[in-house]
Amino acid sequence: MIGIADIEAAAERIAGHVVRTPTAASPGLSALLGVPVTAKLELLQRTGSFKARGAAAKLLSLGEAERAAGVVAVSGGNHGIALAAMARALEVKATVVMPRSAPARSVELVESSGATVQLTDGMESAFALMTRLRQEGLTPVHPFDDPVVIAGQGTVGLEFAADAGDLTDVLVSIGGGGLIAGVAAALRALRPGVRVWGVETEGAQAMSEALAAGGPVPVALSSIVSTLSAPAVSQLTYEHVSELVTEVLVVPDREAVLGSLALADHAKVWAEPAAGCLLPAARRVLERVGEGARLGLVVCGGNVTTGDMIAWTERFGLR
Template sequence: MSLPVTPADIAAARHVLTGAVLRTPTLPAPRLSAITGAHVFVKYENLQVTASFKERGALVKLASLSAEERAHGVVAMSAGNHAQAVAYHAARLGIRATIVMPKFTPIVKVAATEAHGARVVLHGETVADASEEADRLARAENLVWVHPYDDRHVIAGQGSIAAEMLEDAPDLDVLLVPVGGGGLISGMAVAARHIRPDIELIGVETTLYPSMWNALHQQSLPCEGTTLAEGIAVKNVGVLTREIVSALVSDVVLVDEPTFERAVNLFLTQQKTLAEGAGAGGLAALLAEPERYRGRNVGLVVSGGNIDPRTVASIMLRELEREERIVSFRFSMLDRPGELGIISTLLGKLGANILEVEHKRHFLDVHAKGARLDVTVETRDRSHADKVHRSLLAEGMDVVRIDWQSGN
């Protein structure tokens, strides 16, 4: 079978990467194994200088340029990790870099890219708009285009990840890999299948952007919406990557947003490592179908750790609510002195820690002599929350649980 990228290409890429990009560890994850039932091993690509695997492909591509091409400079399009990877390694190699980013790109990402010495051009509302502008600049200024995924050198660079994983954990049965344009899984598939022909590779996409799934199944499910996994929110996959994935990848699965949130939260709380939404894709797939992988040796790649701290805080809070470790109660009560004290004292005796209180009087659905009290509390777990509710009812309280997810 003749494919655009070969094992020899990946071996050459590893030589380029040695000493210039961190050989990140692949380590067992006993806590994740206990939660999922699989034997989980994690590759920590979030430890790279720019916190993403994208450095590998970017460096291999830049190192392949001739002296004349280096003198002209390079252009890349990215709203995130690829931008920083190209900017960082271009600066190291003394190559002038221009990065085109959509206008909506967060200021922190623009600043991080500029900090590496790149010229940043903000253009268009979408990644597609930015891509068109990057193509125009490449032709107008004779710049070398560094594509984020559909490039032989980029794919070969990403393939080094699987080679390292199978050196550190040779008994892996399956690799779960996030899929955007397909550069990461394509390179990993070439490397892994060469080393272990029987290994299973499964791509992971968000249900909101099933681009590779569509390509493989000749379907046209919509690719749109706001996703936590913006790093793999790609509408069009690569020509080279599609060919490789079609030949070597066992399956591509779609995972919903709440499961991506849970995966990010588990990496932080159980593995003490920061994963962006796309970077947690492998774990999300494992959580979505644990029976499929039970008892098997599963390799995950934390492909990136660039996530907004506010998003992390929101995810953690939402997970506490899903686990019912944060719950809200709505009390209907008489509006008279001491009522709030009675409720707070009772909650304290039941071991519920009060986080927030909202006292409402001026609503038509509240009795003229009454009040409505919304109290958010911290509990130990779901059973404790249920016990608190039962105990409040037993004390004669007019109280209901508030389900914020359903709006009731």
Template sequence: MDLVTLDDIRSAADRVGPVVFRTPLVPAWETGLWIKPESLQPVGSFKLRGAVNAVARLDPVARARGVVTHSSGNHGQALAYAARAVGAPCTVVVPQGAPQIKIDKIRAYGAEVVLVPPSERLVEARRVAADTGRTIVPPYDHRDVIAGQGTIGLEIVADLPDVDVVLVPVGGGGLASGVATAVKALRPSTTVLGVEPELAADARDSLAAGEVVVWEVDRTWRTSADGLRTHLSPLTLAHLRARLDGIVTVSEEEIAATVGRLTRDARLVAEPSGAVALAARLFRAAELPAGRTVAVLSGGNVDPAVLASALER
């Protein structure tokens, strides 16, 4: 399978640079721990990187027809933002039950929202594409999207050349695929670990089985980390098998506690999906290598009620 390369990611960095915020490494409350706050992006998550790169790579005719995707919220916001920037129409198919704050933001960026049962999101996106001629830009199963997300890895190594451990959330695997590709190419000795909820640990199972393992929606829907309920694709699995050093899982209690800790001690707002990487460092340190560690905070589009609950812990 044709995997994304470091050159692909460097080219993506040139494309996304004018639109994407180059997030800093924020020192945490522990020595040797930094947070990469992608929550500070204009759309509140890392997804903007992949969306901007994918839209920039479309030919002018395809761009004029527009784009469509399926998303629980963050990729939908990112694609809507990227499409609006170039004047392209955008439709986002959103699973029922997604956080209202994310749905409202997608609409605010000018995209049409189509709500469907979670199991029908991909089918509906394909129907819209067939009816309108719009190009599907999937949340993670796309080389241009993976390359865009990989620009995070470039920045981590540039800002902390002697980084020992990088912790990355895993849902569909696009972020982890891109970050692992960049970090391993630039610093092979660095350990790159994916982190996912115990209640949606399909990536762990997929890596163990050597093939994509799909957890049914009624299982993954139990986790508060709504952005991590998706399963890997053959493309992202191939990247993770080649470049990721392993998977760590965290509990719902640990995720919620980390959301609260980030707000109180780092003054950073994280959604549950965005907090899982740091949760691994805080609660599963015995499972991790020692050394200078960066945890990617992938998004901050949190429902106010969820944040309030986390702060009460």
């Protein structure tokens, strides 16, 4: 299990390489949900998501030979963008394997940072290709199955605990589980009374299916939210969530897109559906915990184009 000392060490390592993002009370979201809401704005992080933290932590931990070999990662978007940018800054050669379903803008951002992109038919084949490239000598930077990466993502929780007011419940999106594992570890150490809730979208339910099965299992992916679409969680992230997280909630893609629109309207932030899914989940949390709740939302990323949002609003009849 990742401990607070690991997360604090990661915070020292990545200081100067990432942004200490704002933690802000949101009057608009508070009015919308009827309770005080504080947001951790990771969409203002370098590369537009929290992923820069884990990528920086991992790259800075590598030995000279590992750096010289070059790094490889799988990504549906944000991890690849972050790794490519941090690798360029640290002068490390990077290869990013992405499914063809990844947003075109994400692929462009990875390539513009100088990384090599290899496209596959899906996430399962992307992870298989990463395994082969690792066997050929490249150094893997896994998006979530790595304690160093998880500790880096946990610095989100470290800052949230230090900067937020009194919270009762914190909601965190789940793809492979690296972010929520790190945030939950930090909050359990620093604010042990706070409940942590995970949120997934339908068709990207790797963690909730793992919890039901008693361990990681492969899942069929169909969600539009590519940044949450892990084909399976890892044993490491599963163990953190099963021990530290109150519950994992699953919301439909349509509600996640509605959540992104609501974040724009009420919080004045441009967030991707991987963060938009937090709003419908927050309403369900409030139904369960009752009065007196004070919510924290980790707004994990904002790498979505206006074209994407227009297409989704039309697809789900939200205009």
